[in-house]
Amino acid sequence: MAEVDVVALQPCTVVDLTNPSSVHIDHSVALAEAWPSGADSWTQERRKAFAKDTTPPDLMVLYAPANSRESDHDVTNPxxxxxxxxxxxxxxxxIAVKSQWALRVQAAEKEELQTMLNACPYA
Known part of the structure; x- marks a missing residue:
């Protein structure tokens, strides 16, 4: 077993990484969230490139039950x-993914991202 810090809204979650069903590989900016942020105007080729982008930090390993609760929401969802x-x-x-792909950040999302950054224990 390995300890990983995940979307479970807990400081640390113990996950058995030998069980593939305990983890998900998911986008940091959900595909459904990208659509209203600007992907709706992209060509089909660009949408495919975004969906298949595996460069960090676009994909991350997440604890499956927590990721299922998170779904396709942006940071304004609890x-x-x-x-x-x-x-x-x-x-x-x-922020990096939205910047890289020139996706819009809505005002409420920007405020929540700033709140999250302000709470960082390091600069």
Whole structure:
């Protein structure tokens, strides 16, 4: 067993990584969240490139039950708001991916991302 900090909204979650069903590989910016953020105007080729992007931090390993609760929500949804060290990583990942793909950040989402960054225990 390995300890990993995940979307479970807990400081640390113990996950048996020998059981593939205990983890999900998922996008830091959900495909459904990308659509209203600008992907709706992309070509089909660009949408496919986004969906298949495996460069960090676009994909991350997440605890399956927590990821299932999070679903396709952005950080303004209670299940989309990880805290602590993972919240810092996640906020930075969302910002990086949205910047890389020129996706819009809605005002409420920007405010929540800033709140998450302000709570980071390091600069």
């Amino acid at each position: 299940y989309g708001r990880p805290r602590g060290l993972f919240g810092c990583f996640y906020a930075r990942a969302v």
